[in-house]
Amino acid sequence: MNNQIRTYRLAQDYGYQIDSSRPVIGYSEMVTNEICISHSHPRGQLIYATRGVMNVVVGNNIWVVNPLQGLWLPTDVEHQVTFQKDVNYYSVFIDPSAMKGLPINSFSFDIPMFLKQLIFKIISFGTNGNLTPSQKRIGDVFLDELALIEPSATFLPTTNHERLQKVVELLLNDVASKNTIDYYAEISFMSTRTLSRLFIKELGMNFSDWRTRLKLLEAIKRLGEKQSIKEIAFNLGYETTSAFIYMFKKHLGKTPSNYILEDQNDSDKLSA
Numbered sequence: 526m527n528n529q530i531r532t533y534r535l536a537q538d539y540g541y542q543i544d545s546s547r548p549v550i551g552y553s554e555m556v557t558n559e560i561c562i563s564h565s566h567p568r569g570q571l572i573y574a575t576r577g578v579m580n581v582v583v584g585n586n587i588w589v590v591n592p593l594q595g596l597w598l599p600t601d602v603e604h605q606v607t608f609q610k611d612v613n614y615y616s617v618f619i620d621p622s623a624m625k626g627l628p629i630n631s632f633s634f635d636i637p638m639f640l641k642q643l644i645f646k647i648i649s650f651g652t653n654g655n656l657t658p659s660q661k662r663i664g665d666v667f668l669d670e671l672a673l674i675e676p677s678a679t680f681l682p683t684t685n686h687e688r689l690q691k692v693v694e695l696l697l698n699d700v701a702s703k704n705t706i707d708y709y710a711e712i713s714f715m716s717t718r719t720l721s722r723l724f725i726k727e728l729g730m731n732f733s734d735w736r737t738r739l740k741l742l743e744a745i746k747r748l749g750e751k752q753s754i755k756e757i758a759f760n761l762g763y764e765t766t767s768a769f770i771y772m773f774k775k776h777l778g779k780t781p782s783n784y785i786l787e788d789q790n791d792s793d794k795l796s797a
Contacts, residue, residue, distance in 0.1 A: 539618045539652060540566025547656060548623035549664045551648030553615040561606040569619040569627060571671065572596040573636060573644060577612030578749035581605070581633075587681045588633045589742045591749040593784070595636040597674060600624055602631055610750065615644055623668055632676035640674075643667040678776070681742050682735075684727040688713055692720065696736060700743045701762030706732040741776050744769070745784075754781045 539550045550568075563582075572579065573595040581588045581596050582605045590596045598604055600621055608614065619627065647667060650660050684690055692709045696702065709732075710720040724732045740761045747757045758769035774780050 539616075540568045540570060542618070543567060543620065545620055545622035548620045548661075549647050549667060550618045550620075550652055551616070551644065551650060552618070552652060553613070553648050556608040556612045556614045558610060559608045561608075563603055563605040565601045565603045566618075567600055567621050569600050569621075569624055570598040571617045571619075571644070572598065572606065573615045573641070575613040575615065577614075578609045578746050579612060579614075580607040580609065580746075582607075583631045585683045585685065586631070587683060587742070589679065589681075589746045589749075590633055591745055593635060594633050594677065594679065595640070595674070596631070596633045597628055597671075598631050599627070599629055604631070609746070615648060617644055617647055617667070619668070619671075623664075626672045627668070628672075628674065630676075633679050634674045634677050636674075637670075640667070640670050643670060678738075679742060679745060681738055682728045682730070686723065686727050688715060689720075689723045689727050696739060700740060701760060703762055737772065737776070741773065744773060744781065748781060748785055757781070 539552055542550065572581065572590060574590065575592055577592075579590045579596075581590055583598070583602060588596055643663065643666060646663055650656060656664065683693055692713055695709065695712075706720060707717050710717040713720065715723075721732060724730065724735055728735055730738070743761060744757055747760070748754075752760075754770070755766050758766045761769060763769040763772075770780050773784070777784065
């Protein structure tokens with residue numbers, strides 16, 4: 526496999542098609558090691574993948590989107606998407622005329638089976654031509670379901686603050702690090718108290734919680750890549766597998782094994 530990340534643009538085009546007679550446009554394809562460079566478009570967008578993992582950057586937030594989640598992007602939101610390895614990519618673009626009542630902020634969410642089925646149905650309509658009355662009704666149901674989605678906590682805030690950004694980059698580049706906040710304060714030439722305050726002010730959480738969130742998102746990414754739970758725990762710097770499982774269940778309400786099982790069950794239902 527070619528591991529070089531390439532620029533991806535094709536699906537962006539549908540985000541710019543303004544046409545109230547086609548309130549929803551669905552698109553899908555297999556994408557491998559691609560990056561959709563930072564852009565925005567007048568249509569809102571739901572992003573989903575039945576296989577693989579996507580990293581999505583919106584402003585100072587990073588989302589890791591796996592097959593159990595979708596990502597919602599309102600109108601004219603600047604975003605960048607990186608497709609890790611092989612991704613079965615699905616997207617629905619929503620015309621500005623149909624945005625009333627839909628969420629006004631970007632977020633990831635646990636995607637219900639019914640919404641997935643509606644996505645696949647809309648994609649089956651194709652991207653050209655007029656919609657039939659039946660297809661329009663399905664589009665209306667999709668928009669009703671989309672209005673009900675709620676954010677999950679699986680995002681990672683980042684920052685443009687120069688001094689804090691250096692610490693964030695060090696942590697991002699060494700997810701297994703066990704260094705304390707004192708270590709990062711020292712190498713950043715600031716006091717521990719100052720660094721602690723910066724985390725809360727700029728990122729909305731303390732150092733420990735932010736690093737735990739980082740490990741959680743990396744775990745989700747690695748589970749999507751089919752790595753073993755034992756391997757993930759070791760690569761994230763946990764002394765034992767049980768310590769990793771405890772962290773995962775505490776924040777997501779399920780063990781990594783159940784998380785994987787839910788993904789497999791959904792895939793089985795979709796292929797049935």
